[in-house]
Amino acid sequence: MINFQYLRTTTAKSAIALLVKDKNAKFLAGGTSQGGSATLSTVGSAVNDVCVALKSAIAELAANSNMDATANFVDVLKKNNLPQIEVTKESQGGKERDNYSMYSFSIHFVQVKVHALTGVVKVSKIVSVGDSGTIVSPKTARSQMLGGAVGGIGMALTEESVIDHRYGRYINNNFADYHVPVNADAPEIDVNFINKPDPHINPMGAKGMGEIALIGFSAAVANAVFNATGKRIRTLPITPDKILT
Amino acid sequence: MIAGAISSKKSSVITAIALTPGVAVKVAESNADECFAQLFEKIPVKLTVNNKAYQTTVEPRVTLLDYLREELHLTGTKKGCDHGQCGACTVHVDGQRINFCLSLAVMNEGKKITTIEGLANGETLHPMQAAFIKHDGFQCGYCTPGQIMSAVACVREGHTGSRAEISEYMSGNICRCVAYLNIVDAIIEVEEGGETV
Incomplete structure (x- = not known):
C-alpha cells in the first residue's frame, strides 16, 4: 500500500525518485520480499500502480471542474482549493510470476596481466554488459555493476576466509589479512545495458540486477588467467602460489 | 620494593x-x-572540533573516535574496523588526514580537528560533498564520511596528478559497495573545478 501526498509526474521512473525524496510518502510492502533482486519489481510496481491511480484521480478532478484533462495538476488543485491530493492503492501484482519466468542476464569481459616472476594477477580492464529489462536509474545501475565487478576481483583474486579447524574461529578476521579490493585495484570499467523492457513481468518492464553484476565475474577472471598462463585454477581465490606451482 | x-x-x-x-x-x-x-582516572583535555573549543576530562584510554561519537555526539565519523585498516574514521587533525580510531583523545591536546560535520558551510555543501552526490560516490554510505575527508585531503596534498595517483592515495579507505571509480570521478571534478577545498 502506498500513500502519496503529492506527485509531480506519473512515470514510474521519476515516481521512484520521488518516493525516495518525499518524506511524507509511506509504503508498507507486505507479502513480497525486498531482496533477491526483486525490490524494484515489487515496490516499483506498487509505485507505478499508485501513480497511474493518481493520474486518473487528477484527470477526474480536472474533468469535474471543466478543465482540460492535460492541465497542470497544480492548477487543478488550485481550482478545487485543495492543498494536496491523496491516493491510496494496494498493489498485489498479477499472475505474471506464475505464468512467466523472470531472469536477468549479464556478461563480463576481463583483461588480466599476470606477472611472470611473481604470479601476481592484475585485472587491467573490464567490460560488463547487463540485461535486466528497463534500466530505471542508469546512474545507480551503473554503480551496481561497478560494485559487482570490483567485488568480483576480490572474490577471484584475494578474498579467502581461513578457519582454524581446531577452534572454529576465523584466523584472518581483519582487513590486514582478509584482502578486499581497494581503490587502486579498480581498473577501467565499461558498463553497458541492453535496456530492453521485459513485456510480461511488471508494468515498468524492469527486472532485478543485484546479483548479475557479480555472477560470472570470477569465472571470467579464471578464464582470462587460463588464457594468459595455460593454467586452469579451479579454487578461488587465484593467488600467486597457485599460479606458480 | x-x-x-x-x-x-x-x-x-x-x-x-x-x-x-x-x-x-x-x-x-x-x-x-x-x-x-x-x-x-580522568585527564583534562582541550580540543578544537569544527572551530568549537571543548575543554573536558577523558580517560586516557579513550580514542578520539569514541570521544567524538560518545561524548560530543558527532556521529558523522564512523567506526569501521577500529584497527586503522578501513579508513571509515578518517578526519583532519591540523589539516592532515588521520585514522581517528588509532588516536587517543589525550594525544590531541590543543589540536584543531575537522570532522565531516565541519566541512559544509551551513546548508551549503562542500564542493567535495556535492561532487560525491553528483557522481554517485557511495551506495550504503557508511564509508562516505571517511572517503570525503580523505578526498579533500587528497586534493589539498596535491595527489591528483592522474587517476592512478588519486586511486593510490585513496586506497586507505575501503568501500565494500565499490564506489571507487565514482569517487575518483568526484575528486577529478573538484580538482578541475578549481574551487578552494
Missing part, C-alpha cells in the same frame, strides 16, 4: 575489610566505584 609490597598488602587488607560483600554489592549497584574512579 619490600615497603611497597607491605603497603599494598596493607591496602588490600583494608579494602577487603571495607568491602564486605553487602557493601560491595551496594557500591556496584550504585555505580559508586565508577564515579570514584573517574575522579582519579
Whole structure:
C-alpha cells in the first residue's frame, strides 16, 4: 500500500525518485520480499500502480471542474482549493510470476596481466554488459555493476576466509589479512545495458540486477588467467602460489 | 620494593575489610566505584572540533573516535574496523588526514580537528560533498564520511596528478559497495573545478 501526498509526474521512473525524496510518502510492502533482486519489481510496481491511480484521480478532478484533462495538476488543485491530493492503492501484482519466468542476464569481459616472476594477477580492464529489462536509474545501475565487478576481483583474486579447524574461529578476521579490493585495484570499467523492457513481468518492464553484476565475474577472471598462463585454477581465490606451482 | 609490597598488602587488607560483600554489592549497584574512579582516572583535555573549543576530562584510554561519537555526539565519523585498516574514521587533525580510531583523545591536546560535520558551510555543501552526490560516490554510505575527508585531503596534498595517483592515495579507505571509480570521478571534478577545498 502506498500513500502519496503529492506527485509531480506519473512515470514510474521519476515516481521512484520521488518516493525516495518525499518524506511524507509511506509504503508498507507486505507479502513480497525486498531482496533477491526483486525490490524494484515489487515496490516499483506498487509505485507505478499508485501513480497511474493518481493520474486518473487528477484527470477526474480536472474533468469535474471543466478543465482540460492535460492541465497542470497544480492548477487543478488550485481550482478545487485543495492543498494536496491523496491516493491510496494496494498493489498485489498479477499472475505474471506464475505464468512467466523472470531472469536477468549479464556478461563480463576481463583483461588480466599476470606477472611472470611473481604470479601476481592484475585485472587491467573490464567490460560488463547487463540485461535486466528497463534500466530505471542508469546512474545507480551503473554503480551496481561497478560494485559487482570490483567485488568480483576480490572474490577471484584475494578474498579467502581461513578457519582454524581446531577452534572454529576465523584466523584472518581483519582487513590486514582478509584482502578486499581497494581503490587502486579498480581498473577501467565499461558498463553497458541492453535496456530492453521485459513485456510480461511488471508494468515498468524492469527486472532485478543485484546479483548479475557479480555472477560470472570470477569465472571470467579464471578464464582470462587460463588464457594468459595455460593454467586452469579451479579454487578461488587465484593467488600467486597457485599460479606458480 | 619490600615497603611497597607491605603497603599494598596493607591496602588490600583494608579494602577487603571495607568491602564486605553487602557493601560491595551496594557500591556496584550504585555505580559508586565508577564515579570514584573517574575522579582519579580522568585527564583534562582541550580540543578544537569544527572551530568549537571543548575543554573536558577523558580517560586516557579513550580514542578520539569514541570521544567524538560518545561524548560530543558527532556521529558523522564512523567506526569501521577500529584497527586503522578501513579508513571509515578518517578526519583532519591540523589539516592532515588521520585514522581517528588509532588516536587517543589525550594525544590531541590543543589540536584543531575537522570532522565531516565541519566541512559544509551551513546548508551549503562542500564542493567535495556535492561532487560525491553528483557522481554517485557511495551506495550504503557508511564509508562516505571517511572517503570525503580523505578526498579533500587528497586534493589539498596535491595527489591528483592522474587517476592512478588519486586511486593510490585513496586506497586507505575501503568501500565494500565499490564506489571507487565514482569517487575518483568526484575528486577529478573538484580538482578541475578549481574551487578552494
